[in-house]
Amino acid sequence: xxxxxxxxxxxxxxxxxxxxxxxxxxxxxxGGDIATDVxxxxxxxxxxxxxxxxxxxxxxxxxxxxxxxxxxxVPLTEGQxxxxxxxxxGDGIGGxxxxxxxxxxxxxxxxxxxxxxKLREILPNVLALAQSLGTPMTIAxxxxxxxxxxxxxxxxxxxxxxxxxxxxxxxxxxxxxAMNGLDWFAEEYAKPDAIMAVHYPGDYGGDSAAGVAKxxxxxxxxxxxxxxxxxxxxxxxxxQDQAVGAILRVRPDVVVLATGPAEAAEIIGKxxxxxxxxxxxxxxxxxxxxxxxxxAAPAINSLYNFTGPWAPWGADTGAHKAMEExxxxxxxxxxxxxxxxxxxxxxxxxxxxxxxxGELTRAxxxxxxxxxxxxxxGALPRRNYSGDADNLAFRESVIGKPDEEAPLGSSLxxxxxxxxxxxxxxxxxxxxxx
Numbered sequence: 001x002x003x004x005x006x007x008x009x010x011x012x013x014x015x016x017x018x019x020x021x022x023x024x025x026x027x028x029x030x031g032g033d034i035a036t037d038v039x040x041x042x043x044x045x046x047x048x049x050x051x052x053x054x055x056x057x058x059x060x061x062x063x064x065x066x067x068x069x070x071x072x073x074v075p076l077t078e079g080q081x082x083x084x085x086x087x088x089x090g091d092g093i094g095g096x097x098x099x100x101x102x103x104x105x106x107x108x109x110x111x112x113x114x115x116x117x118k119l120r121e122i123l124p125n126v127l128a129l130a131q132s133l134g135t136p137m138t139i140a141x142x143x144x145x146x147x148x149x150x151x152x153x154x155x156x157x158x159x160x161x162x163x164x165x166x167x168x169x170x171x172x173x174x175x176x177x178a179m180n181g182l183d184w185f186a187e188e189y190a191k192p193d194a195i196m197a198v199h200y201p202g203d204y205g206g207d208s209a210a211g212v213a214k215x216x217x218x219x220x221x222x223x224x225x226x227x228x229x230x231x232x233x234x235x236x237x238x239x240q241d242q243a244v245g246a247i248l249r250v251r252p253d254v255v256v257l258a259t260g261p262a263e264a265a266e267i268i269g270k271x272x273x274x275x276x277x278x279x280x281x282x283x284x285x286x287x288x289x290x291x292x293x294x295x296a297a298p299a300i301n302s303l304y305n306f307t308g309p310w311a312p313w314g315a316d317t318g319a320h321k322a323m324e325e326x327x328x329x330x331x332x333x334x335x336x337x338x339x340x341x342x343x344x345x346x347x348x349x350x351x352x353x354x355x356x357x358g359e360l361t362r363a364x365x366x367x368x369x370x371x372x373x374x375x376x377x378g379a380l381p382r383r384n385y386s387g388d389a390d391n392l393a394f395r396e397s398v399i400g401k402p403d404e405e406a407p408l409g410s411s412l413x414x415x416x417x418x419x420x421x422x423x424x425x426x427x428x429x430x431x432x433x434x
Contacts, residue, residue: 034096037361039127045100050088054097056351056360059126060105061118061141062133062155067110068233068260071288072336073133076155077105079340080130082326087348094355101130108133110233112140119144128365130347131155131340132167135203139434142166149362151369153347155339157284157309158203159210160430162389168346168369170380171309172397174204174283175431176422178211178256180397181281181307182219183419185254189279191219192253196227198243198267199258203432205230208258208283210431218421227252233260244270247278255280261288268304269296282306288334289409292402301402305413308398310379313338313408317378319345335408342379349374390427397422 045055060080063073080101088098104122108115115137123144129152132138138154145152145166152167159173172180178197185192197212199205209228216223227250231243240263247255248271257264257280264286280303287306291297312335314320323341332338349372354360357368370386385392396416403411 033358034355035359035361037363039125039362040097040360045088045098046103048088048098050092050098053092053095056093056097056099057104057126058099058101058128058130058347059119059122060101060131061108061115061122061129061137062105062131063110064105064107065109066235067108067134068235068262069110069133069285071261071290072285072334072339073155074336075332075334076133076336076340076343077131078332079323079337080344081340082323082337083341083344083348084130086322086326093348093351096355097351097360099130099351108137110134110137112137116141116144123148123150126150127360127362128347128350129153130344135160135207138167139203149366151347151350151362151365153343155343156204158207158430159393159427159432160203160207160434162393162427163430165366165369168350168374168385170343170346170374170376170383170394172394172422173431174207174258175211175214176393176395176418176425177283177307177309177397178208178258179215179422179425180395180417180419181256181283181305181399182212182215182254183421184305184307184399184414184417185279185281186219187419189253192221194227194250194252195221195223196229196247196250196252196255197223197258198229198231198247198255200232200260201230203434204283204285205258206432207430208256212256214425214431215421218424226250231259231263234263234266240266240270243267244274247271248274248276251276251278253278257282257286259286261286261291264304265291265294265296265300268299269294272296272299272303276303278303280304284308284339287400287402287410289402289404290334292404292409301404304402306400306410308335308400309394310338310342311398311412311415312400312406312410314406315379315412319377319379322377331407333408335410338408342376345376345379346372346374346383393427395422395425
């Protein structure tokens with residue numbers, strides 16, 4: 001059972017009764033009444049063809065213009081829009097509601113202060129967050145979410161989400177991802193004598209670097225502090241010369257990257273140009289096929305692989321086939337679209353349970369997280385959220401490679417697998433604390 005759930009079940013019953021009693025009753029297109037509170041209307045969604053259905057409004061807070069992940073976040077958001085359009089073109093949610101995520105989409109610019117400001121702006125109008133991009137941003141808004149029982153789909157893979165009762169994560173976390181990347185490297189090449197982590201500070205890069213440190217400890221490989229290198233997005237740092245210099249001084253066998261795509265491409269390209277022959281294993285957010293149009297492309301193709309939480313575009317699953325059908329001949333820009341689609345399945349399951357139970361409220365969504373089973377149409381194994389993190393955490397990763405011949409510039413090198421380090425890790429707390 002997740003942290004925070006038990007007290008809500010025991011001490012929160014009176015508060016639940018008050019909330020329920022104060023809810024409006026919405027018909028939502030026929031059938032019995034459904035109790036609602038915020039972000040749900042009996043009127044159809046704007047522009048909907050389904051005039052007999054009500055509307056569920058979900059918020060989106062993403063990096064849409066100037067942050068380091070905008071190139072991934074824009075198609076990610078498009079992937080979520082396409083997912084919900086498919087839902088709405090079918091039975092909607094329980095045949096009673098369509099879902100709108102466009103009215104309350106806002107740009108957080110990958111900035112915690114901006115994220116909280118935009119969260120406050122949309123808070124009176126949304127039932128939940130279909131996307132909250134960035135671990136530091138989501139953490140910055142967590143108190144506000146907690147006060148308002150606002151459930152979110154986090155567009156990040158921080159290991160701490162397994163210990164929160166407000167989020168419905170999917171796939172591996174950055175910590176297990178780093179372990180799996182290093183286990184794959186050791187199996188594919190050789191056990192490294194020297195490893196390095198180059199990463200953003202905070203709960204994306206820090207979580208990945210913590211996974212590197214735990215891998216080093218478990219496998220008896222030295223990982224001195226000088227091999228744990230923090231860097232910043234180029235918008236703040238200007239360039240990656242400091243990280244490049246650190247790699248060239250140590251010349252490790254393998255570097256685990258947890259940066260943005262532009263920074264990763266610069267680091268790989270500049271080190272290779274100066275004779276570095278070690279390999280790079282990047283976290284999923286380090287790759288954007290657009291970097292294959294840069295001068296660093298030869299080095300990226302020869303020295304770099306990336307880990308991922310699910311298979312890339314074109315995989316043989318029901319989810320991938322559905323997203324291909326949704327876009328037709330107009331391919332998305334990159335795998336951000338794939339992630340946006342797959343991340344949406346848990347929210348769909350949560351909304352469907354709420355409608356089936358007759359209570360579509362913020363509090364009911366929060367209470368129901370550990371009662372749903374999510375069907376990802378084969379993109380991931382079916383998942384539930386009831387139990388302790390050590391047993392529930394998804395520990396597998398895929399290994400991908402840049403591939404200019406693939407539809408979105410990447411292809412699968414190894415399907416889902418868990419290495420011995422992630423498999424045996426005792427997961428009782430976040431790898432990187434906040």
